[in-house]
Amino acid sequence: xxxxxxxxxLQVVPTIVVVALLIFVIFSVVPGTFAASLFADGKRAADPQxxxxxxxxxxxxxxxxxxxxxYVTDLAQFDLGTSFRTRQPVxxxxxxxxxxxxxxxxxxxxxxxxxxxxxxxxxxxxxxSILDTVTMIGAVSGLxxxxxxxxxxxMYLFALQLNWLPSFGYGDGSLQNLILPAVTLGVTxxxxxARTTRAGVLDVLNADFIRTAHxxxxxxxxxxxxxxxxxxxxxxxxxxxxxxxxLIGQAVVIEKLFAWPGIGSLLVDSVAIRDIPVVQGTIxxxxxxxxxxxxxxxxxxxxxxxxxxxE
Amino acid sequence: xLKRLTLAAMLGLGVATGALAAGERHGGxxxxxxxxxxxxATLDVQASPNTQEEFITQAIHxxxxxxxxxxxxxxxxxxxxxxxxxxxxxxxxxxxDNAVFHNGKPLTADDIIYSYKRIANPKNAFPGAxxxxxxxxxxxxxxxxxxxxxxxxxxDDHTLEITYxxxxxxxxxxxxxxxxxxxxxxxxxxxxxxxxxxxGAFVFKEHVPGSQxxxxxxxxxxxxxxxYLDRINIVLMAEDAARxxxxxxxxxxxxILGPTQYQAYQGEDALKDHLLEVAEVYTRNIGFxxxxxxxxxxxxxxxxxHAINAPLIIERLVKNKAYPxxxxxxxSSPAFDKDKAPYAFDPEKAKALLAEAGYADGFEFEVTASPxxxxxxxxxxxxxxxxxxxxxxxxxxPVESSALGDAVTSNNFQAFIWSNLSGPDPLNALRCFYxxxxxxxxxxxxxxxxxxxxxxxAAQQERDPAKQGDLLRQANNIVQDDxxxxxFNYNKAVMAYQPWIHGLVPNATELAVQPYDExxxxxxxxxxxx
Numbered sequence: 001x002x003x004x005x006x007x008x009x010l011q012v013v014p015t016i017v018v019v020a021l022l023i024f025v026i027f028s029v030v031p032g033t034f035a036a037s038l039f040a041d042g043k044r045a046a047d048p049q050x051x052x053x054x055x056x057x058x059x060x061x062x063x064x065x066x067x068x069x070x071y072v073t074d075l076a077q078f079d080l081g082t083s084f085r086t087r088q089p090v091x092x093x094x095x096x097x098x099x100x101x102x103x104x105x106x107x108x109x110x111x112x113x114x115x116x117x118x119x120x121x122x123x124x125x126x127x128x129s130i131l132d133t134v135t136m137i138g139a140v141s142g143l144x145x146x147x148x149x150x151x152x153x154x155m156y157l158f159a160l161q162l163n164w165l166p167s168f169g170y171g172d173g174s175l176q177n178l179i180l181p182a183v184t185l186g187v188t189x190x191x192x193x194a195r196t197t198r199a200g201v202l203d204v205l206n207a208d209f210i211r212t213a214h215x216x217x218x219x220x221x222x223x224x225x226x227x228x229x230x231x232x233x234x235x236x237x238x239x240x241x242x243x244x245x246x247l248i249g250q251a252v253v254i255e256k257l258f259a260w261p262g263i264g265s266l267l268v269d270s271v272a273i274r275d276i277p278v279v280q281g282t283i284x285x286x287x288x289x290x291x292x293x294x295x296x297x298x299x300x301x302x303x304x305x306x307x308x309x310x311e
Numbered sequence: 312x313l314k315r316l317t318l319a320a321m322l323g324l325g326v327a328t329g330a331l332a333a334g335e336r337h338g339g340x341x342x343x344x345x346x347x348x349x350x351x352a353t354l355d356v357q358a359s360p361n362t363q364e365e366f367i368t369q370a371i372h373x374x375x376x377x378x379x380x381x382x383x384x385x386x387x388x389x390x391x392x393x394x395x396x397x398x399x400x401x402x403x404x405x406x407x408d409n410a411v412f413h414n415g416k417p418l419t420a421d422d423i424i425y426s427y428k429r430i431a432n433p434k435n436a437f438p439g440a441x442x443x444x445x446x447x448x449x450x451x452x453x454x455x456x457x458x459x460x461x462x463x464x465x466x467d468d469h470t471l472e473i474t475y476x477x478x479x480x481x482x483x484x485x486x487x488x489x490x491x492x493x494x495x496x497x498x499x500x501x502x503x504x505x506x507x508x509x510x511g512a513f514v515f516k517e518h519v520p521g522s523q524x525x526x527x528x529x530x531x532x533x534x535x536x537x538x539y540l541d542r543i544n545i546v547l548m549a550e551d552a553a554r555x556x557x558x559x560x561x562x563x564x565x566x567i568l569g570p571t572q573y574q575a576y577q578g579e580d581a582l583k584d585h586l587l588e589v590a591e592v593y594t595r596n597i598g599f600x601x602x603x604x605x606x607x608x609x610x611x612x613x614x615x616x617h618a619i620n621a622p623l624i625i626e627r628l629v630k631n632k633a634y635p636x637x638x639x640x641x642x643s644s645p646a647f648d649k650d651k652a653p654y655a656f657d658p659e660k661a662k663a664l665l666a667e668a669g670y671a672d673g674f675e676f677e678v679t680a681s682p683x684x685x686x687x688x689x690x691x692x693x694x695x696x697x698x699x700x701x702x703x704x705x706x707x708x709p710v711e712s713s714a715l716g717d718a719v720t721s722n723n724f725q726a727f728i729w730s731n732l733s734g735p736d737p738l739n740a741l742r743c744f745y746x747x748x749x750x751x752x753x754x755x756x757x758x759x760x761x762x763x764x765x766x767x768x769a770a771q772q773e774r775d776p777a778k779q780g781d782l783l784r785q786a787n788n789i790v791q792d793d794x795x796x797x798x799f800n801y802n803k804a805v806m807a808y809q810p811w812i813h814g815l816v817p818n819a820t821e822l823a824v825q826p827y828d829e830x831x832x833x834x835x836x837x838x839x840x841x
Contacts (some may be wrong), residue, residue, distance in 0.1 A: 036720060037713035038360055038438065040681075041347075042593065042730040043821075045743060045753030046720045049453075053436035085352040085359075088504065096520040155556040167557045169546055170522040259548050261350075261521030269350050274713050 008298050012291045019287045023280050024071055028064055034084040035060075037273040058084055071280075080284070081277035085270070090281035094263055098285075100170060101262035104255070105247040107182035112189035112243065117236060120197025125224070127202065135194055142191030147250070151184040151257045168259045181258040185251055189243035193236065200235035204228045234301050241297025245290040335813070339832040339841050340542040344554055346567040346823060350521045350547060355503040356488050357430050360438035365488045365824050366545050370526045371413075372491035372509035375404070375423065376482040380816035380826075383643065383735065385482025389418065389492060389510065390471075399478025399774050400447075406469045409533045412494040413508045413515070420471040424463045425495035428452070431460065439489030445481060447474040478774050483736040512538040512828035522547060532828070539814075539831035561837060564812050567823050568805045570630035570685060576807055584810075589817035590634050590642035591804045592734025595686040597678060597694075597797040598756040603725045605676070610668040612794035616654035618661035618701045624693045625800055629685055633800035638791035639733055639740065641801035643819035645776075646737035646783040651791060653798065661701045673702025679719070679727040681712040686730040690799070720751045727755070730802065735820050737783045738770060744790050756795040763789045811836035 035051040038044075055061045059070065074081055080090035123132040158180060159167030171177035204210060205228060213223050252264035259265075263282050270278035345351075347362040356368045377388040387393055390404035410418035427446065430439040433455045443449045448461030462474035475481055484490065494508055507515050512534070513526035523546045528538055548554045551569050558566040568576060568586075576582040599606040599615075606612060625633045637653040640646050665671060681687045691707040698705050710718060719727050731753070733740045743753035745767050750757050763786050770782035791798065804822035808815055814830040832840060 030714075032711060032713035032717045034713075036716035038716075039720065040712040040716035041362065043362060043732055044360060044438075045732060046716070046751060047438070047441045048720070048749055048751040050436065050438060050441060051720070051751075053433065057436050086504065087353070087358070093520070100521070152552055152556070155553065159562070160556055160560045163560070167560050167562055168548060168553055170519050255521075257550050257553050259522055259546065259550075259553065261519050265350065265521050272711075272713065 004302060005299055008295045012288075012295065015291060016284065016288060020072070020075060020280070020284060023283050024068055027274075027276050027279060028067075032274050033060065034058065034274045034276070040273075054084070080281035083270075083275055083278045085273060085275045085278070090277050093266060093278060094281055094285055097261055097263040097266050100260060101248055101251060101255075101264065103178060104181055104185060104251055104260060104262055105244065107178050108186035108247055108251075109189060109240070109244050111182055111186035112193055113240060116190040116193030117197050120194040121201055121232075123194070124198040124201035124205065132198075136198070139191040139194045142187045143195075145187070147184060147188065147253050148257060150187060151181070151254060154180050154184050155258075168257075170259075170261050181254050181260050184258075185247065185254045188250070189240075189247065192243060193239055196239040197232060197236055200232035201228055204231045207231075230304075234304055237297060237301050237304065241293055241300075245293035245297075248289050249286050334833070335539055335831045336833055337539050337831070338541050339539075339836060340544065340839075341540050341812070341827070341830060341832065342544045342546060342563045342840070343825075343827075344546050344548045344557075344563045344566055346548060346551075346554060351518070351524060353504045354507045354515070354518060354524070356491060356507070357426070357439055357493065358435070358437055358489075358504070360489055362821065362823070363547065365821065367507070367524055367526075368488035368491060369511070369824055370513040370524075370543055370545065370827050371507050371511045371515055372488070373410070373511050374486050374488070374491045376486035377826075378486050378735070378818065378820055380818040380820075383645070383819060385480070385486045385735075387482075388486070389423075400476075401472060401474050402481060403466070404471045404473070406471060407533055408469055410510050411531045411533070412510055413529060414494055414497070416494045416496050418492070418510060419468040419495075420465040421468075422492050422495045423471055424460075424465060426492045427463060427490070428460060429493065429500070430490060437489065439487060442484035442487050442490050445475050445477075445479055445484050447476055477771065479738075480736065483739060513540075513543060516542075534828060538828040540827065543827055558807060558809075561809060564832075564840075565806055565808045565815070565823075565825075568632075568807055570628075570632045572807075573632045573805050574630040576805075582807060585808050587806045587808060587815055587817060587822065589804050589819050589822050591802040591822060592641050592643055592732065592740075592819050593730045593802045594636055594639055594641055594733040595633070595690075595728070595730045595799040595802065596636070597691075597726050597728045597799065598719070598724075599726050599795060599797075600722065600724055601757050601795075602722070603676060605668075605670055605674045606726070608668040608670075609793055610664040611670060612797075613654070614661040614664035614668070614701065615698065615703070615797050616794050617657045617664065618703070619694045619697050619797060620656040621653065621799055622656070624690060628689060628693055629800065632803050632805060633685070634803055636798035636800050638787050638798060639744070639796075640737050640783070640787045641733050643801075644734045644737050644740065646780045646787060648784045648788060651788055654794075658697075658701055665701060665703075671702070673704065675704040675706065676725045677706040677708045679708045679710055679715060679724045681710060681715045681728075683712070683730075685802070686728055686799070691728055719755050722750050722757070728799075729755075731755075733801075737787075738779070741767060741770075741783055741786055741790070744786075744795070758790070758793070758795040760789060760793060763793075809836070811840075 035054040039046040059067060083090055083093055119135045123135040126132055155167040158165045165180050166177055169177055210223060210227055213227055251262055252268055255262040255264040256268055267282040345363045345366045351363055351367060352359050352361055354367060356364045356372060373388055375389050376385045379386045389410060390406050392405045394403040406418060427443050430437050431443040431449050431453050433453055440453050446460055446462040448457060451457035452460045464472040466472055492510060512529055512532040514529045516527045517525040523544055525544050527542050551572060554566045555572055557563045576586060599612055601607050621635050625635060634642055635653050637651045678691045680691050688707050688709050695705050718724050742748050744758045744763060746759035746764050748754040766782050766786040770779050773779040773782060806822050811833045815825055818824055
């Protein structure tokens with residue numbers, strides 16, 4: 001198990017290196033610079049001296065290779081650089097936002113698991129029933145509805161019409177403000193979890209060993225608890241892991257819509273004004289987050305199903 | 312038509328000033344939305360030229376001058392009087408003796424000298440440096456060739472003498488949010504980025520990065536009886552649709568409207584009576600690059616102005632949230648020429664002009680454009696069939712907005728569509744057509760006209776505002792006739808506000824920037840806000 005864990009952790013390193021390289025190359029070739037973005041809204045006249053001063057300060061007038069070497073050297077020392085816009089360390093900016101992003105992602109995932117897994121289970125145990133049909137129609141709708149649109153509908157219904165919840169913002173960090181963005185973000189993983197759980201449970205229910213358990217006189221409740229749940233768990237854990245890993249990246253739209261102060265909105269803002277160190281740092285953190293969750297999932301299901309680590 | 316529009320702008324101003332009638336009430340919380348960008352970059356507002364940072368600036372800071380939206384001109388803010396030398400270059404300021412910083416330090420001349428040196432410090436590369444450059448000796452300081460700015464002279468703690476490079480109106484550059492005054496007794500300057508200290512009516516309380524800034528009433532603010540509000544939550548909401556829901560749900564007090572919302576709000580009884588409109592000082596235009604052969608000929612540029620039906624686009628696409636442009640200087644500019652008509656929509660004349668210029672068979676050009684709904688790709692698509700009718704083929708070249716800034720300032724375009732600052736200072740606005748202004752500065756269409764230059768230089772030296780206005784009006788009309796750009800429209804900014812909000816003003820420089828110390832809320836506000 002230790003060797004398996006170490007191997008999985010070491011695999012993260014080359015992935016991060018490749019991603020860092022890609023980000024650097026992409027943002028070196030896309031048109032537009034931070035200095036030019038300061039005049040992009042046309043609200044002030046361009047100032048060539050200031051553009052030159054900023055480019056010099058940020059080293060943007062140096063050759064690409066030299067910049068790349070600096071970037072990689074800093075990265076190797078866990079230095080994500082300094083924001084062009086705020087002149088603060090990128091790691092601090094991300095740190096300021098990470099809490100809100102995690103809060104949103106965890107809340108969305110908890111909502112998805114608590115509602116999605118039982119729904120999928122119940123639907124699988126009663127295939128063809130009304131519950132099954134409604135759950136699956138709901139799941140397909142949930143998967144196909146654009147999050148932006150769903151968020152607006154939620155705002156309209158729960159804030160404007162019913163007046164139950166605030167429509168936007170972080171407020172004082174209370175649960176009330178978290179509910180709408182978390183539910184909006186949680187709908188896609190919920191739908192996916194419901195479908196996956198249903199498929200996984202149906203698969204197990206049709207397996208030979210379940211028939212054997214039934215023929216040995218095991219009660220329905222015991223069969224579900226001992227065999228079905230345990231065997232379907234691997235699939236559920238995988239789906240939860242993958243979804244949780246990608247939630248922070250997916251939250252970009254939701255954070256913008258609900259004025260939620262996470263790293264998703266930080267990334268969007270930074271791309272728009274070409275604050276490259278923040279863009280690079282934020283993407284790296286999102287990728288790292290995804291890799292860590294995936295590694296954790298691998299380890300968890302290696303523990304659930306020992307056959308996996310042999311492969 | 313223009314008279315009617317001017318009247319409409321004046322009426323808008325009347326509505327807003329009416330809201331300033333007696334009955335002011337103290338207390339309450341204003342929830343103000345910052346609709347631009349979606350995060351405050353830094354709370355060190357000297358370091359940031361972004362519009363969203365102006366919302367914090369108005370609450371926390373003060374500059375030597377401020378913008379008076381009712382008089383439509385800059386006025387003294389931190390000084391109680393100003394004496395100007397005969398040649399107009401030396402200004403002696405008597406500073407307010409009751410202005411106190413939030414950290415308890417009284418304002419003195421040292422704070423202004425310290426702040427201007429900080430802004431102009433070449434190591435900082437701050438955006439306000441170009442405004443400080445109007446002070447004598449600032450250029451040498453910015454270039455790192457001098458230890459002091461020679462034009463700044465402290466007479467005593469409350470008297471400051473500033474020598475400018477010419478007989479300019481220093482109110483325009485020194486009212487900017489990037490030229491606000493900081494206290495000179497703070498040891499760690501980097502603390503301004505997280506805990507700002509100013510002279511404004513509100514004290515910084517909290518910043519949730521990416522979400523909101525909270526400020527609270529400053530008890531020692533120098534204007535007696537102000538501010539009225541106890542607290543302001545300055546909230547970031549970049550999405551129009553989300554802002555719409557929050558406004559209708561009474562969670563926010565003001566909302567800047569886009570064209571679609573403007574049309575919708577006008578049709579609803581509960582909303583249409585609480586709209587504040589103003590002709591802002593921006594001119595939307597398509598700039599032509601004279602390096603592209605057909606644009607060298609004035610007749611071609613004029614033909615394009617005649618071939619496009621701008622009022623139709625404003626009506627259908629921009630939903631009347633704009634005023635047709637008759638020249639560069641907009642309606643709210645003191646030098647606006649109300650007698651000058653816009654180019655008439657006349658495709659036949661356009662064809663004749665093109666034929667005269669040797670382009671009877673037309674030509675093809677591309678317009679670099681951002682996705683902006685009011686001055687981007689959608690507008691280029693609208694002019695496409697109109698120009699096709701006179702034989703010109705237009706190709707939109709879509710780019711992201713920061714790439715647009717890059718392409719235009721590096722002269723890398725055939726034509727571009729943009730919205731550019733054209734006020735409030737007409738002298739500064741027309742600088743962008745002065746042949747000595749670099750293309751990369753703001754002479755984006757590489758305009759050069761000896762007649763214009765002569766008038767502009769005369770206006771630079773003229774100290775009588777009326778005479779200067781006349782010269783600038785004539786210069787503006789030369790630009791209109793030469794048509795280095797397609798004159799599209801002047802932005803009509805629209806703000807929807809809740810009925811319990813009073814004291815908003817039609818700020819032509821940027822409607823969303825409001826004087827918070829003038830704003831008050833009445834008894835009809837929801838309980839949570841009172």
